[in-house]
Each structure stands twice: as structure tokens, then as C-alpha cells.
């Protein structure tokens with residue numbers, strides 16, 4: 001048997017706990033896993049914050065091997081009960097407060113969920129882990145993290161690699177950095193089989209409409225201004241969310257405990273260029289737009305405080321050691337994403353709630 005429970009070509013069914021599985025990446029990952037590994041037991045733990053949406057998992061609710069638990073990752077007793085009852089051997093930890101702008105408005109929840117919540121999960125898994133060993137099973141704790149922990153790059157700096165020093169600049173990235181350090185320490189101190197992934201910006205289906213790409217798609221459809229921060233020259237590396245899911249699947253099955261893997265799309269794009277690409281796609285694909293061409297809606301607004309200038313990922317390690325590469329170009333991925341928002345108005349309309357409007361006012365009022 002390998003370190004991760006595979007016996008040659010015969011894959012042993014897993015019992016996986018997916019935290020944050022009702023959020024954007026988590027729900028894409030739950031679909032990915034359920035589609036591929038029908039014999040696995042899949043338990044989702046999610047607090048259903050503003051970012052969590054049970055509708056993302058509606059198609060799976062009736063499955064025999066699926067269970068949804070509404071709860072908080074800071075609730076140790078609940079986690080202990082789930083690990084024991086469900087005999088969990090694999091944890092895929094997505095649950096987090098994930099939006100930089102919200103972390104600037106109110107960092108408390110970020111420290112609570114991202115640091116204390118991750119600590120609580122690690123402690124619970126440390127307590128549970130010996131029962132797996134007694135049963136002759138291996139375990140994995142996958143800690144899903146972000147490239148933002150590495151800070152900001154200058155135009156000519158080399159991309160982030162796994163040995164780039166951490167230099168987080170926002171309360172969000174600082175809290176994720178803290179959780180990464182805990183996950184790392186639990187491997188080195190307690191030999192818990194933790195693996196960390198640091199990924200670039202994701203986009204795709206089920207993306208909550210306050211992040212750049214879904215916000216722009218929806219504002220174009222509604223004929224509302226497209227708020228671009230600062231000079232629009234900030235650069236992000238974009239990865240289609242389904243490629244991220246395949247990377248995490250690869251890491252769970254083939255990754256080495258105690259290691260970190262950077263995951264990226266090889267797609268560095270300036271924000272203003274990305275927004276222009278979305279405008280062109282919408283002009284081409286949407287039959288009835290209130291404002292045409294959509295680029296007329298682009299509005300430069302006050303910059304985000306501490307706005308990181310550039311992120312870029314060197315994904316050589318996951319490619320050479322585990323054989324993973326992204327399969328979707330940013331042009332293809334954006335086209336699919338625009339199509340998805342065009343055909344899923346019933347998903348995103350209800351999310352533009354009073355709470356959403358209040359948040360929008362706070363961030364964009366100036």
C-alpha cells in the first residue's frame with residue numbers, strides 16, 4: 001500500500017470530510033469527488049456563512065454516500081463526533097473567510113475561522129489519527145491555501161515557488177499564513193500527514209458575486225458600473241476552478257505528507273485586461289445587454305488599501321513530482337464561466353440580497 005492508501009491500481013474507498021464544501025471551490029470539489037469516486041463516503045461540514053450556499057450541492061443531497069452537516073470548524077465536539085462516527089480518513093479543508101476586501105472591513109472572523117478553526121480541526125484530527133493506524137488505514141489532511149501568503153511581486157520578480165518566504169499583506173493572507181504554519185508544524189511535531197497547497201486566483205461556476213470575475217459578469221448583465229481598483233494594472237494568475245479540483249485530487253492521491261505544492265494556471269493577466277476580456281465575451285454571448293459595448297461601464301475607483309501588485313505561481317514541483325498541469329486556458333475558462341453565469345441567473349439573482357447590497361455600499365460607496 002502507498003502512503004495515501006492506494007494498492008496498485010486497486011483504489012481503496014475513502015471516507016472524506018470536506019470543510020467549506022458549500023462555498024465556491026469546496027462545492028466544485030465535492031462535485032468533482034462525487035462524480036469520480038462513487039464508493040467513497042463524502043461528509044461536508046459547512047457553517048453556511050454569507051459565502052456558503054447549500055443549493056450548490058442540491059444535486060447530491062439524495063446520494064446514499066453523502067451527508068451534509070451544518071456546523072462550525074471551531075466546534076471541537078462536533079468535529080470529534082463526525083471524525084469518529086464517520087471513521088474519516090481524509091480531510092480536505094476549504095472552510096475559510098476568503099475575501100480580502102471583507103478582511104479589511106473586519107479581520108476578526110478571519111482570525112477566528114482561518115486560524116482558530118484550522119487549529120481546532122488539526123487538534124481533532126491528531127486525536128482521531130491513532131484510530132486509523134489501529135485499523136491499518138492511512139490518513140491525509142489536505143490544507144487548501146492561497147498564493148497570497150507569499151505577498152506581492154514586482155514586475156520582474158520570479159514567480160512564487162514553495163521556498164518563497166511568507167510575507168502576507170492583508171488580514172486575509174496573514175490569517176491563511178498562520179493556518180499554513182500550523183498545518184506544517186503538525187506534520188513536523190506530531191507526524192500528522194498534512195499536505196499544503198498554495199493556489200492562485202480561481203474562477204468558474206458557483207463563484208460568489210463579490211469577487212472580481214462574477215461581480216463583473218453580473219454587473220455587465222445588470223448594466224451597472226464595473227469598479228476597477230486603482231490603475232487596473234495589478235496582475236493575478238488565474239486558474240479555472242475545475243483544474244484546481246483536479247490538482248487537489250492529485251495531491252490527495254499522490255502527494256507526500258509534510259510537503260507543500262504550489263498550484264497555478266500559467267495565466268498572468270492584468271485586471272483591466274481581464275475586465276475587457278469579460279466585456280467582449282458578454283457583448284458576443286449575451287443577447288440582451290442594457291449597455292453595449294459593455295466596456296462603457298468600466299469605472300476606475302479608489303484602490304484597495306495594501307493592494308498586492310502582482311501574484312505569479314511557479315508550478316514546476318506539482319508538474320514534475322505529481323504530473324499535474326492545468327488543462328484550460330484563461331480564454332476557454334472565461335468563455336465557459338460567462339456562459340455559466342448567463343444560464344444560471346436563478347443561482348446568482350437570490351444572492352444579491354440586502355446583506356449583499358449593504359456590503360457593496362460599504363466597499364464601493366467612495
Ligand code: NAD
Nearest residue numbers: 020022023024025047048049051052072073095096098202
Ligand atoms: P468561499 O468563501 O467561497 O467559501 C468558504 C466556505 O467556508 C463557505 O461555504 C462558508 O460557509 C464556509 N465557512 C466559513 N467559515 C466557516 C466556519 N467557521 N466553519 C465552517 N464553514 C465555514 O471560499 P473559496 O473561494 O471557495 O475558498 C476555499 C478555500 O480555498 C479557502 O481556504 C481559500 O483560502 C482557498 N483559496 C481560494 C482561492 C480563490 O481564488 N477563491 C484561491 C486559493 C485558495
Ligand code: TYD
Nearest residue numbers: 100201210211212213227228229234236271
Ligand atoms: P479578488 O477577486 O477580490 O481576489 P484577490 O484579491 O484575492 O486577488 O480580486 C482580484 C483582483 O481584482 C484584485 O487585484 C482586486 C481587483 N478587484 C477590482 O479591481 N475591483 C473589484 O471590484 C474587485 C472585487 C477586485
